[in-house]
Amino acid sequence: MTYQPPLLVALDLTGTFAFGLNGALTAVRVARLDVVGVVALGMITALGGGVIRDVLIGAIPPATFRDWRYFALAVAGGLIAFALSKALDRLGTPIMVLDAIGLSTFAVIGASKALDFGLGIGPALLLGVVTGVGGGTIRDMLVLRIPTVLRSDLYALPALVAAVITVIAFELGFYGLPAALAAAAVCFVIRVLGVRYRLQAPEPLGSVKRRKASEGE
Amino acid sequence: MTYQPPLLVALDLTGTFAFGLNGALTAVRVARLDVVGVVALGMITALGGGVIRDVLIGAIPPATFRDWRYFALAVAGGLIAFALSKALDRLGTPIMVLDAIGLSTFAVIGASKALDFGLGIGPALLLGVVTGVGGGTIRDMLVLRIPTVLRSDLYALPALVAAVITVIAFELGFYGLPAALAAAAVCFVIRVLGVRYRLQAPEPLGSVKRRKASEGE
Amino acid sequence: MTYQPPLLVALDLTGTFAFGLNGALTAVRVARLDVVGVVALGMITALGGGVIRDVLIGAIPPATFRDWRYFALAVAGGLIAFALSKALDRLGTPIMVLDAIGLSTFAVIGASKALDFGLGIGPALLLGVVTGVGGGTIRDMLVLRIPTVLRSDLYALPALVAAVITVIAFELGFYGLPAALAAAAVCFVIRVLGVRYRLQAPEPLGSVKRRKASEGE
Numbered sequence: 001m002t003y004q005p006p007l008l009v010a011l012d013l014t015g016t017f018a019f020g021l022n023g024a025l026t027a028v029r030v031a032r033l034d035v036v037g038v039v040a041l042g043m044i045t046a047l048g049g050g051v052i053r054d055v056l057i058g059a060i061p062p063a064t065f066r067d068w069r070y071f072a073l074a075v076a077g078g079l080i081a082f083a084l085s086k087a088l089d090r091l092g093t094p095i096m097v098l099d100a101i102g103l104s105t106f107a108v109i110g111a112s113k114a115l116d117f118g119l120g121i122g123p124a125l126l127l128g129v130v131t132g133v134g135g136g137t138i139r140d141m142l143v144l145r146i147p148t149v150l151r152s153d154l155y156a157l158p159a160l161v162a163a164v165i166t167v168i169a170f171e172l173g174f175y176g177l178p179a180a181l182a183a184a185a186v187c188f189v190i191r192v193l194g195v196r197y198r199l200q201a202p203e204p205l206g207s208v209k210r211r212k213a214s215e216g217e
Numbered sequence: 218m219t220y221q222p223p224l225l226v227a228l229d230l231t232g233t234f235a236f237g238l239n240g241a242l243t244a245v246r247v248a249r250l251d252v253v254g255v256v257a258l259g260m261i262t263a264l265g266g267g268v269i270r271d272v273l274i275g276a277i278p279p280a281t282f283r284d285w286r287y288f289a290l291a292v293a294g295g296l297i298a299f300a301l302s303k304a305l306d307r308l309g310t311p312i313m314v315l316d317a318i319g320l321s322t323f324a325v326i327g328a329s330k331a332l333d334f335g336l337g338i339g340p341a342l343l344l345g346v347v348t349g350v351g352g353g354t355i356r357d358m359l360v361l362r363i364p365t366v367l368r369s370d371l372y373a374l375p376a377l378v379a380a381v382i383t384v385i386a387f388e389l390g391f392y393g394l395p396a397a398l399a400a401a402a403v404c405f406v407i408r409v410l411g412v413r414y415r416l417q418a419p420e421p422l423g424s425v426k427r428r429k430a431s432e433g434e
Numbered sequence: 435m436t437y438q439p440p441l442l443v444a445l446d447l448t449g450t451f452a453f454g455l456n457g458a459l460t461a462v463r464v465a466r467l468d469v470v471g472v473v474a475l476g477m478i479t480a481l482g483g484g485v486i487r488d489v490l491i492g493a494i495p496p497a498t499f500r501d502w503r504y505f506a507l508a509v510a511g512g513l514i515a516f517a518l519s520k521a522l523d524r525l526g527t528p529i530m531v532l533d534a535i536g537l538s539t540f541a542v543i544g545a546s547k548a549l550d551f552g553l554g555i556g557p558a559l560l561l562g563v564v565t566g567v568g569g570g571t572i573r574d575m576l577v578l579r580i581p582t583v584l585r586s587d588l589y590a591l592p593a594l595v596a597a598v599i600t601v602i603a604f605e606l607g608f609y610g611l612p613a614a615l616a617a618a619a620v621c622f623v624i625r626v627l628g629v630r631y632r633l634q635a636p637e638p639l640g641s642v643k644r645r646k647a648s649e650g651e
Contacts, residue, residue, distance in 0.1 A: 040590065056282070117278070141359065339499075354576070368467055
């Protein structure tokens with residue numbers, strides 16, 4: 001794959017750790033799990049999106065299976081969440097910020113890697129979003145929650161915006177660290193503002209009002 | 218892969234659009250989703266079965282990622298469902314018919330593509346069914362419904378019949394447009410009659426009677 | 435892949451049949467399904483873990499699609515469960531023992547196959563566990579249960595132990611039938627004792643007490 005600049009790799013590793021931590025914390029809150037289950041859900045959250053992307057573009061074995069740092073950070077996030085779940089519950093905001101860094105970096109790297117592998121614009125956008133939200137979605141399915149990405153607070157949309165900027169930069173020939181950081185920054189800001197002001201993407205008329213039901217699940 | 222006749226491609230594209238539309242409509246009815254979630258579920262319904270098949274036979278990247286028409290029709294179905302969900306609720310029968318076209322074509326193409334890639338009879342039958350029902354199944358898992366295919370109205374069975382006819386025709390050396398259309402037509406008729414007369418495949422004795430519970434989910 | 439000794443293949447086939455039977459029985463108990471749904475869930479339970487492993491290491495098409503015996507035993511397990519679900523309900527212990535054989539063999543073969551394909555230690559451990567528990571996990575997701583592996587009775591942990599022993603033996607250069615059988619035996623004993631004495635892996639403080647709720651689902 002295209003060389004990724006060290007700063008982007010650093011953000012990607014940060015995001016992997018944050019996803020592992022946050023994914024495992026969500027798991028602890030939602031379902032009664034043992035240590036294996038908690039760490040497994042942390043790993044799935046952290047590595048799942050990239051693994052789906054790599055399977056679909058044919059980058060096998062997945063990148064996160066070949067670089068032990070991703071694996072180690074995902075496991076570390078899960079173990080820390082297991083050990084410190086009560087204390088970490090009070091750190092909602094910093095964890096959300098780390099999580100938004102992960103979402104942003106994953107979306108940019110996902111879209112650019114798909115383009116590197118010769119996919120078209122539509123699939124590259126899709127894979128940008130999938131890289132960002134795929135892991136959390138599998139985790140939510142495993143603990144029987146309607147996936148966050150489907151129901152709340154601008155989660156997929158900022159990832160899509162980051163993927164769009166990445167694809168435009170790539171097609172115009174100036175994709176590189178500045179463009180990647182700009183795309184990630186836009187995603188990050190939308191995501192954080194979305195959480196802060198509880199923004200929502202438009203909903204269809206006549207959709208079922210069941211958020212509380214599914215959240216109480 | 219084997220050249221697919223234009224008529225079959227046209228049916229396949231029709232089915233993709235119908236699955237995108239129907240998948241997104243189901244999503245709107247079952248869960249409270251924003252526009253990204255509705256379109257995502259439409260796309261997953263329309264493209265999911267073929268993507269699973271292509272991953273399992275090694276046709277990477279998946280066919281629907283390489284032909285923009287599939288992608289565009291799946292997105293279009295999702296967007297139309299989002300915009301017109303109330304109006305479309307009244308069009309149950311035509312949408313069911315379109316959906317049955319998708320199921321039939323997908324099952325035939327899925328089984329024949331698996332055979333093209335050298336798989337045996339058992340896996341080809343499985344992949345015919347998976348191509349037909351896989352997308353809707355992932356969608357149902359995402360919105361926490363027991364998948365339609367597992368509980369109702371002859372859905373997997375007609376797909377299996379289509380796959381069986383396809384495999385027989387293939388093994389006897391006369392697979393082509395007439396055989397493909399015949400296989401799809403048989404599936405289509407069984408599916409439509411199944412919905413019309415609420416036919417069910419046999420159930421085991423002693424199974425839990427919980428359909429209403431799961432549908433009310 | 436590395437030649438697997440006949441005894442290991444025999445255990446693997448036994449496990450495939452047991453997983454098909456047990457997976458389908460669980461499906462019958464939890465959800466109202468027709469014959470297609472029951473057999474489908476049996477097949478998914480029996481073949482799912484190995485298929486995920488093979489997709490992730492790039493062994494496409496999956497091994498169980500190329501050896502008809504796996505396919506046939508998975509289907510047979512599902513059909514027997516469908517036909518005899520009431521009678522089999524009384525055979526809880528022998529079925530649990532067969533299932534533990536499957537878990538043990540799958541974990542050992544999964545880890546050793548991942549190493550054969552050049553993956554590192556972390557991914558090999560992960561794929562050992564995934565091979566053992568992946569099929570049942572997909573089944574549980576399909577019938578809307580929190581996956582067994584996440585919440586009960588030492589299920590993933592013995593698989594992980596088997597994978598650890600396998601990896602150690604492999605790295606020290608003496609992986610073979612004796613090491614494989616020893617690894618599987620340790621897993622089998624932990625699993626059976628776990629069920630017998632209702633052992634649990636450690637849980638985080640403050641996790642939600644919802645086992646009964648999810649089991650009554």
